[in-house]
Amino acid sequence: MDDGNLSTVESQDHHVNPTSAAILGLLRQSGPLNANALAETAKVRIGGYWTVTRSQVYRELAALEKRGLVEFGPRGPRNSRACSITELGADAFLAWLDSGPIDDVVRFPLLLTVRFAADLPPGRFDEIIEEFAAMHAQTLAMYRSIENAIIDGPHDIYDLATLRFGIHFEMAIEQWLGELGDLLE
């Protein structure tokens, strides 16, 4: 007996993946945008923890239009057309938002290298770690300057929250790097 199946069909109809949800969410806050502008917006607004390429935007928007979650305006300047979220789209976005994050798998490319570092020629691992440290020190510094820039003025606290996550993350890397030296003599 397929109990409860019918009741879930309707909600699954609205199901969107995180990338589409991000697109919808941004569209909802910003108003009509064409695909390029959307991609640019995504980069600025959520680029620190989520990547959305231009091509993805085009594809997702096309798919979302078929489902009636977004709609396009007339063709404009360079054959571009603005896209706006529909009510159904807003519903889908909010449904996604309410469902919370499911995926919890994080991939750290560096750790793959670390795992096999024993096979690296002497000194090479130190160099790699050095590069890595430099990059992340830079990232942390950038985050801190952003934080300083926005903290005094008016700002979205949730946006600040994501920034703070980044700062904690980078500090964790920093601390880990610090103890790496001891760990490896």
Added chain:
Amino acid sequence: MDDGNLSTVESQDHHVNPTSAAILGLLRQSGPLNANALAETAKVRIGGYWTVTRSQVYRELAALEKRGLVEFGPRGPRNSRACSITELGADAFLAWLDSGPIDDVVRFPLLLTVRFAADLPPGRFDEIIEEFAAMHAQTLAMYRSIENAIIDGPHDIYDLATLRFGIHFEMAIEQWLGELGDLLE
């Protein structure tokens, strides 16, 4: 003038993606394995920071075989066949390892939710954060017990290093969650 092109062709010939590199690296340490065993090994050995699905293993191995980086033994029990790394494969693995991690993009699904949390009904965000906190507290506890289990006996320090990264990462999440409360009143 295409200066230097010829000299780089040879090295690019060996180029493998991180997932293939992981497969080669594991194969290199473990000796011949069939695809399933390899997938299982990957899960156990590097599953904490890199995912390799069964299907990926089959596809990558097939591709690697064509390039002569791995080779298969005869068909066995359930039509399975053991796969082993070739010398060329070992070279490719070491070349990848030596190149260091390039990709540095990390995706945090939770932060997408956080970014749009203002659109969430009152209290729902707290619930989501609560779930998240519980999950990660559990992860951190697990990491700590693993650490305790291996730290006294003989162990690979690089393996320990990846574990320590995980612990720092989870602690960063913990700290961030702690300050989230203050941030949002």
Added chain:
DNA sequence: AAGGCCATGTAACAAGTTACATGATTAA
């Protein structure tokens, strides 16, 4: 008005995930 640049769009490819087919192995 000619040329290069760049925004826009599309297509091809690579990687990741999910679902399916099959037959050996095991347990009743």
Added chain:
DNA sequence: TTAATCATGTAACTTGTTACATGGCCTT
């Protein structure tokens, strides 16, 4: 011996990335 289970393999689909085509726009 029959049924259920599970290891193995394959295929279909989704998502992510890279490369390509086109033509409007700006500069000179």
